[in-house]
Amino acid sequence: MHINMKIDAKYTVVLVMLVGFISCQENARPNYQYMPNMYESVGYETYQEADVDVEGNQIFEYDMEARLPVDGTIPRGDFMPFEIDNTVEGYEEAKANLKSPLDSTQVDYEVGGPLYTIYCAICHGIKGAGDGTLAKKDLIIPGSYAEKDITIGSIYHTIYYGKNSMGSYANQLNESERWQVAEYVAKLKADLDK
Numbered sequence: 001m002h003i004n005m006k007i008d009a010k011y012t013v014v015l016v017m018l019v020g021f022i023s024c025q026e027n028a029r030p031n032y033q034y035m036p037n038m039y040e041s042v043g044y045e046t047y048q049e050a051d052v053d054v055e056g057n058q059i060f061e062y063d064m065e066a067r068l069p070v071d072g073t074i075p076r077g078d079f080m081p082f083e084i085d086n087t088v089e090g091y092e093e094a095k096a097n098l099k100s101p102l103d104s105t106q107v108d109y110e111v112g113g114p115l116y117t118i119y120c121a122i123c124h125g126i127k128g129a130g131d132g133t134l135a136k137k138d139l140i141i142p143g144s145y146a147e148k149d150i151t152i153g154s155i156y157h158t159i160y161y162g163k164n165s166m167g168s169y170a171n172q173l174n175e176s177e178r179w180q181v182a183e184y185v186a187k188l189k190a191d192l193d194k
């Protein structure tokens with residue numbers, strides 16, 4: 001009996017402490033934060049205007065945290081800006097004046113041909129006669145290159161921006177690939193026109 005009394009007292013203490021802990025916790029309010037600077041760091045954003053109230057947050061003048069590239073900046077690598085617009089006037093301009101940068105020794109149908117087959121033949125057909133798989137199913141009507149009044153410049157413009165129901169291929173083909181494909185289309189047209 002004596003021993004039992006002792007154990008009961010111990011349990012009672014533990015029970016009181018537990019109840020105490022649980023009833024002190026309030027889920028409806030945020031809990032205490034210890035060392036809040038770990039939770040609330042200064043939010044640096046690359047192009048954000050700096051918060052002038054936060055000390056040390058002014059990296060550049062004009063309160064900018066990083067500089068925007070100057071106008072006309074282009075990415076490094078195989079990227080060249082295309083100055084001609086995606087408009088009817090741009091199309092006519094390209095048709096009349098845009099010339100291929102490739103000379104006859106640089107034109108490589110071994111490069112342009114396979115790319116044409118991958119990206120274009122599904123609609124235009126292997127030889128450009130407008131009889132690709134999708135055209136045969138009447139899903140799209142590209143027409144034969146033979147019937148089109150196109151130049152190397154207009155072909156490049158069409159690859160770059162697309163035309164009506166044809167989409168742009170500027171993302172799939174880089175600049176030199178676009179010219180190789182344009183040269184290949186010009187060759188297909190020349191063969192069809194024979």
Ligand code: HEC
Binds near residue numbers: 120123149
């Ligand atoms: C999804 C089908 C489709 C694919 C793929 C496609 N085209 Fe076309 N293309 C068309 C259609 C449709 C037209 C007719 C657009 C019009 O004149 O309304 C066209 C027109 C053209 C023209 C003539 C534009 C003009 O000046 O009249 C050229 C050149 C051309 N495509 C080249 C390409 C090349 C090169 C590729 C591959 C990089 C390609 N196309 C991929 C559907 C396609």
